[in-house]
Amino acid sequence: MRQFPLELRHVAPGRVVEWRLRSTAGPAGADGGDPAGRRASFNQDKHFTVAEESRGADDPVASWLAITFEVEGALDEVALARALLGFVRRHEVLRCEFRRLAGELACEPLAPGELALEAEHVASFDSAERLRAFLVERFKRSIDTLSWPLFTMGAVLRPDSATVYLAFDHIVCDGMSMPIVVREVMTAYEALRRGEEGALPPVPSYLDFAEEQRRRYLSIDADDERLDYWKSFIARNGEFFPRFPLDLGVEPDRMYPIVNEASSLLDPAEAEVFEKTCLEVGAKPFMGLLGSVAVCLRDAGGPGVYRGFMPVSERGRGSWNDAVGWFVNTMPIEFDASPGRDFAQVMAAVRAGFGEMIAHIDVPFVRAWELLAPQEFAARSWPYPVNFFSYIDMRKCRGAERHHEWRPATHVWSARANGACSWFQRDADGLHMNSLYVDTAAARRTMGDFQDALRETVRSVARTGGFRRPGRLAGPRRSAEQAAPLRA
Known part of the structure; x- marks a missing residue:
């Protein structure tokens, strides 16, 4: 596993499907909980502030992190959708919308059960070059620090294989998160294909890490x-x-x-x-x-x-x-x-x-x-x-x-x-x-x-x-x- 430009990844042409994340309960925090009770980390706050200021100056700063990986054999779209939704529900930071409240950046997470995925056939490609150009442009247009959701998920389907992709705004992940993505999605997908639920043990939330960090260092001078x-x-x-x-x-x-x-x-x-x-x-x-x-x-x-x-x-x-x-x-x-x-x-x-x-x-x-x-x-x-x-x-x-x-x-x-x-x-x-x-x-x-x-x-x-x-x-x-x- 290595890191290199998306433009250099050869992805064989095929049919592109994306899974859109949506809320079944309205805006984040609408369940009556305390939307101001969760605060972003220092990294997240600075990243969001730069996005706000650059947008206000009509000088947008844009970036993304992405992972691509392969699935052998005909893709089971239902199983992959369930694996992707399980992955998003498992990690609280992926369910967050970020909002500026009283000068601080608040994280407003949706409850896991309030999320659903909708599949959409995006396009079909018979050329690897045109597909690559599409994916590069798609990631650029899909990832926006100031808009929820903060990632995009899809796959290129072929009769005997598929290439899965997920692209994220940096505010919700880092480079070491990428191996976690592929392992969890593929472990769940393979279990579902075998007829098993493939449930993973609970994982701690990055929001808890951010809360601890702010408690320890916000007051220092x-x-x-x-x-x-x-x-x-x-x-x-x-x-x-x-x-x-x-x-x-x-x-x-x-x-x-x-x-x-x-x-x-x-x-x-x-x-x-x-x-x-x-x-x-x-x-x-x-x-x-x-x-x-x-x-x-x-x-x-x-x-x-x-x-x-x-x-x-x-x-x-x-x-x-x-x-x-x-x-x-x-x-x-x-x-x-x-x-x-x-x-x-x-x-x-x-x-x-x-x-x-x-x-x-x-x-x-x-x-x-x-x-x-x-x-x-x-x-x-x-x-x-x-x-x-x-x-x-x-x-x-x-x-x-x-x-x-x-x-x-x-x-x-x-x-x-x-x-x-x-x-x-x-x-x-x-x-x-x-x-x-x-x-x-x-x-x-x-x-x-x-x-x-x-x-x-x-x-x-x-x-x-x-x-x-x-x-x-x-x-x-x-x-x-x-x-x-x-x-x-």
Whole structure:
């Protein structure tokens, strides 16, 4: 399971069916309960606020996360509809409508029994190209942060197979929610096909997580000692956001269309050797990759001390592993990757930097941003290109042993940006990279060279146990089209 642009997913043509979620009891909260009793998380509140402000300025900010996966054999539409409805009923955050009440963002969840699905035949396609264009446009038009429901569900049906898709607004899920989607929907679907109910055990609600988070951190101020890690980082960095250190050719206060690009860095055998090399010096594979990123940025003209943002899952603090929601905290990390340091020395620095970061993981990013950089917090985007690194080992997700059958893939999209973000995934097919960055000539050169250098660096670690020598590239770049497509 990996992440790459939806445009690169080959979906065989067929008949498109979508299942529309509707309420049987009117607007959310209409059952007479307390609609103001549930509050959004800090992540959700900031995300919704940006959508409100951009809509008011006629400058809409749009994005989505999606998953596609395969069903072998003729699709049982009734069974899939029941599986999808069960999935939505199971996760409270998916049943929520968000409303601004007295300045705060309220979540108004519908009761599970007040939801129903309506099937709709959308269109039939005899061309994979036209189908792909339709799905890309469908996701863009269907996902709206300010409108309920906050996701769309459908399938492309063929006589002997089907491709199922679900696309979500970020306000209700994160990247680690995507493996949960495919596992739960397919587990329920397969059980229903066998004539079983396939009921899953109850799962905790993300709204409970959000409530606990707000209770702990809403009242803190800028003098709270729990912000000391952030303050020390800011003091050394010179500002709240760690800048992406290479030229992307962007102008201040301007947003750009994006390039969404994916490729493979290591094949399965190389990834195994890379992991072994990291473990030999006491580092985890993501540390080896992060250190390699730091060395490549340094060799391309960046600083010897790496400073960047790193999203960290908050699911491990409780029983949230099977819950859908936005369980992500974004934290600053720094370590020394100066010239002359060998692989083991850089790994020791990464390990120490990561340990220090994790020791201060509690304070939510949005709260730290609001308290320590209020001027930037008032803006609708990060102020300039920010150094960002994300890594997920998809092999460790529940249900990964079935991924070769279901063939799931995740996809992210954003309308515009002012910098670059890179996500890395490890799966049974190796190590992969997906980057979204501004569509400028300088950014295309910079990110292309960076990708080449990183591929050579991680291969050098796998083959020789050390970093590559600066200035050497691995040869002609493979295009994203060559590296990424999956066949349905």
